Amino acid sequence: EKCKGVNGIDKIVLRQGRGISVEIYLYGAHVTSWKNDGEELLFMSSKTNFKPPKPIRGGIPICFPQFSDMGNLDKHGFARNKFWSIDDDPPSFPAMPSHKAFVDLILKPSGEDLRIWPHSYEFRLRIILGPGGDLMFTSRIKNTNTDGKPFSFKFAFHTYFSVSDISEVRVEGLETLDYLDNLKNRDHYTEQGDSIMFESEIDKIYLDTPSKIAIIDHGQKKTLVLKKEGLPDAVVWNPWEKKAKSLVDFGDDEYKTMLCVEAAAIEKSIVLKPGEEWQGKMDLMVNFSSYSSGY
Numbered sequence: 001e002k003c004k005g006v007n008g009i010d011k012i013v014l015r016q017g018r019g020i021s022v023e024i025y026l027y028g029a030h031v032t033s034w035k036n037d038g039e040e041l042l043f044m045s046s047k048t049n050f051k052p053p054k055p056i057r058g059g060i061p062i063c064f065p066q067f068s069d070m071g072n073l074d075k076h077g078f079a080r081n082k083f084w085s086i087d088d089d090p091p092s093f094p095a096m097p098s099h100k101a102f103v104d105l106i107l108k109p110s111g112e113d114l115r116i117w118p119h120s121y122e123f124r125l126r127i128i129l130g131p132g133g134d135l136m137f138t139s140r141i142k143n144t145n146t147d148g149k150p151f152s153f154k155f156a157f158h159t160y161f162s163v164s165d166i167s168e169v170r171v172e173g174l175e176t177l178d179y180l181d182n183l184k185n186r187d188h189y190t191e192q193g194d195s196i197m198f199e200s201e202i203d204k205i206y207l208d209t210p211s212k213i214a215i216i217d218h219g220q221k222k223t224l225v226l227k228k229e230g231l232p233d234a235v236v237w238n239p240w241e242k243k244a245k246s247l248v249d250f251g252d253d254e255y256k257t258m259l260c261v262e263a264a265a266i267e268k269s270i271v272l273k274p275g276e277e278w279q280g281k282m283d284l285m286v287n288f289s290s291y292s293s294g295y
C-alpha cells in the first residue's frame with residue numbers, strides 16, 4: 001500500500017494481520033516503523049525532520065557507498081538522501097515470497113549523482129514482512145559501469161532499536177571480538193568476555209562478528225534478534241548525554257530509549273568489477289517472552 005507520509009513524502013506500508021506492520025519511506029528506502037503486536041520496535045527521534053536532503057533520524061537509514069566519514073562523500077554516503085523507486089519487475093530474485101507483504105525498491109545514479117561518485121550501479125533492496133512479523137532485507141548492489149572500472153564501497157543498515165531503558169539492555173554475540181573504537185581514532189581493541197552493557201557513550205565497529213546478535217531488554221522483557229549474511233561487521237552506537245545534546249535532530253534524553261546495532265561491511269570494502277553483484281542480508285526478529293540468555 002502506497003500512501004503519503006510526513007511532509008507528503010511517499011511511503012509504503014506493509015501489513016501482516018493485526019498489529020504487525022512496517023513503514024518504508026521512498027526517501028532513503030528508509031524504514032521508519034516496525035511493529036509487532038502493536039508494539040513499536042524501532043526508535044524514531046521526536047526531533048527528526050522529514051526534510052530532504054536531510055537524513056531521517058531513527059528507523060533504519062542505509063549507509064552506502066561510504067560509512068561515517070571514512071571517505072570524501074557526505075557522512076554515511078548518499079543512499080539515505082535519495083528518492084528511491086519501486087521496482088515492479090526485479091530480475092532474478094531467487095524466490096518470490098508467497099504472500100503480498102514485501103516491496104522491491106531500486107536506486108540508480110542520476111547524471112548529477114555521477115559527478116559526486118563516478119560509478120554506475122543498480123542498488124536493489126527487497127524488504128519482506130514475514131507472517132510472524134520478522135522483517136527481512138536483501139540488498140543487492142551491481143556494478144553497471146560501461147567503462148570497465150571496478151568500484152568499492154562500504155555498507156550499513158544503521159538500525160535504531162527502541163529500548164525501554166538503556167541501562168537495562170545487554171547485547172550478546174559480540175563478546176571477545178576485535179573492534180575499532182570510533183571514539184579513539186578507530187584504534188584496534190579486543191572486547192572482554194561478558195555481554196555488552198551500557199553506561200556511557202559507545203561507538204564501536206565490531207569486526208567479523210557471528211551472524212547472530214541479540215539485544216536483550218530486561219526492562220521490557222523482550223529480545224530483538226539480528227541475523228546477517230554478507231555483512232561481516234556490526235556497529236554499536238549510543239551517543240549518551242553529551243553527544244545527544246550536540247545533535248540538533250535528537251532529543252536530549254532520547255539516548256535512554258535507543259540503541260543502534262548495525263549490520264555492516266566496513267573494515268574491508270566490497271569491490272565489484274563491472275557486471276558483478278554483491279548481496280547482503282539482514283533479518284530482524286522479536287521475542288517478547290524469552291528474554292534470558294541462550295541466543
Ligand code: TA6
Pocket residue numbers: 055068075076158182203235237260262
Ligand atoms: O554508526 C555510528 C555513527 O557513525 C556514529 O559515529 C554517529 O555519528 C552516528 O553514526 C550517526 O550519524 P549521523 O550522520 O546520522 O548523525
